[in-house]
Amino acid sequence: MTAAVDDLRSAFGELTALHGWAPLQTPRSLLLALTGRVGAVASIVQWQPETGRDLVTPELRDELADCLVYLVALSDALGVDLVDDAVTRIRGAVEAATP
Amino acid sequence: MTAAVDDLRSAFGELTALHGWAPLQTPRSLLLALTGRVGAVASIVQWQPETGRDLVTPELRDELADCLVYLVALSDALGVDLVDDAVTRIRGAVEAATP
Amino acid sequence: MTAAVDDLRSAFGELTALHGWAPLQTPRSLLLALTGRVGAVASIVQWQPETGRDLVTPELRDELADCLVYLVALSDALGVDLVDDAVTRIRGAVEAATP
Amino acid sequence: MTAAVDDLRSAFGELTALHGWAPLQTPRSLLLALTGRVGAVASIVQWQPETGRDLVTPELRDELADCLVYLVALSDALGVDLVDDAVTRIRGAVEAATP
Numbered sequence: 407m408t409a410a411v412d413d414l415r416s417a418f419g420e421l422t423a424l425h426g427w428a429p430l431q432t433p434r435s436l437l438l439a440l441t442g443r444v445g446a447v448a449s450i451v452q453w454q455p456e457t458g459r460d461l462v463t464p465e466l467r468d469e470l471a472d473c474l475v476y477l478v479a480l481s482d483a484l485g486v487d488l489v490d491d492a493v494t495r496i497r498g499a500v501e502a503a504t505p
Numbered sequence: 506m507t508a509a510v511d512d513l514r515s516a517f518g519e520l521t522a523l524h525g526w527a528p529l530q531t532p533r534s535l536l537l538a539l540t541g542r543v544g545a546v547a548s549i550v551q552w553q554p555e556t557g558r559d560l561v562t563p564e565l566r567d568e569l570a571d572c573l574v575y576l577v578a579l580s581d582a583l584g585v586d587l588v589d590d591a592v593t594r595i596r597g598a599v600e601a602a603t604p
Numbered sequence: 605m606t607a608a609v610d611d612l613r614s615a616f617g618e619l620t621a622l623h624g625w626a627p628l629q630t631p632r633s634l635l636l637a638l639t640g641r642v643g644a645v646a647s648i649v650q651w652q653p654e655t656g657r658d659l660v661t662p663e664l665r666d667e668l669a670d671c672l673v674y675l676v677a678l679s680d681a682l683g684v685d686l687v688d689d690a691v692t693r694i695r696g697a698v699e700a701a702t703p
Numbered sequence: 704m705t706a707a708v709d710d711l712r713s714a715f716g717e718l719t720a721l722h723g724w725a726p727l728q729t730p731r732s733l734l735l736a737l738t739g740r741v742g743a744v745a746s747i748v749q750w751q752p753e754t755g756r757d758l759v760t761p762e763l764r765d766e767l768a769d770c771l772v773y774l775v776a777l778s779d780a781l782g783v784d785l786v787d788d789a790v791t792r793i794r795g796a797v798e799a800a801t802p
Contacts, residue, residue: 409588414591434550437556439746444536444539444738445745448739457531462584480546494570497516503523503524538646541646547639548636607789615797632753656730669789673789693765694772701718
């Protein structure tokens with residue numbers, strides 16, 4: 407599978423509709439949800455000296471996935487084109503750093 | 506522009522090579538960087554009663570973009586297929602919730 | 605100086621009164637402020653392989669101090685006796701772990 | 704009970720010794736642990752429109768207490784006098800704001 411952020415957006419929209427979650431998904435609530443998932447990733451790796459591919463668990467993958475879900479949902483709620491912005495920003499940094 | 510996460514991955518790889526940042530980008534360091542950018546988003550909106558599209562500033566867009574940059578870089582460093590995982594996870598939740 | 609959390613509480617109450625900040629300091633806003641300061645600490649140390657006493661800067665000390673300010677203010681806003689709760693919790697864990 | 708941060712420090716030192724946790728408690732690991740607990744607080748309140756005293760659960764109190772535990776442990780690991788720094792910082796802000 408080679409999924410795109412648009413597939414995620416559409417699946418999350420379906421899930422939101424099924425549960426009637428739309429009124430809950432204000433930007434601040436989505437930001438707190440993102441904070442929660444980043445915190446969960448931190449909790450999983452906190453006592454590992456360094457984290458490598460061999461230490462990836464299904465739980466860690468779920469939490470990383472949820473980080474993306476809430477980051478995309480937060481950006482959508484703010485009308486921000488997240489992936490385009492990120493690419494533009496990094497390409498600009500590449501240009502600035504290119505001799 | 507309709508950028509994809511792969512465009513971001515390739516631009517960030519170029520930036521990393523230009524600066525020689527690869528040795529710095531361990532999973533734990535990338536996770537701290539992600540924590541930092543999520544914290545920066547929180548700082549921007551912290552005293553707003555609620556955050557709407559009209560309150561989006563270039564600074565907020567930059568910080569959201571950086572969240573995505575570091576979340577993708579962290580997942581790549583761990584060998585995790587972030588977007589696929591997220592779509593699979595949400596589609597599973599949709600199926601589970603569908604009567 | 606050997607300050608106590610009560611000194612902090614009283615100084616922060618004074619600052620809040622001087623600026624008329626009370627209406628802004630809802631639990632969710634204080635939590636976002638705490639998230640922001642923890643993120644700032646993370647940003648400062650993110651590319652250091654490990655952080656020791658020799659790497660402590662005034663900026664890092666300020667951010668740690670602000671973490672405490674907002675954690676205490678959040679707990680106060682929720683009517684939670686933070687220090688008592690923490691001591692009780694850790695003492696309970698000590699008892700449970702004592703053979 | 705009117706506990707002080709020193710009581711917490713001593714109880715946590717005892718717990719650390721009992722479990723032999725000292726080698727794990729590097730500044731970066733303690734910072735990730737703090738990030739994790741702040742994230743847990745965020746997860747608890749994320750879908751509440753605003754969080755008041757009536758919404759405080761034992762779980763929320765435990766997570767706030769753990770935030771303090773890890774913030775104090777992180778500061779101690781860095782040789783930073785957290786409470787003194789915070790009081791000095793806020794008193795300075797009070798003086799600066801006093802007409």
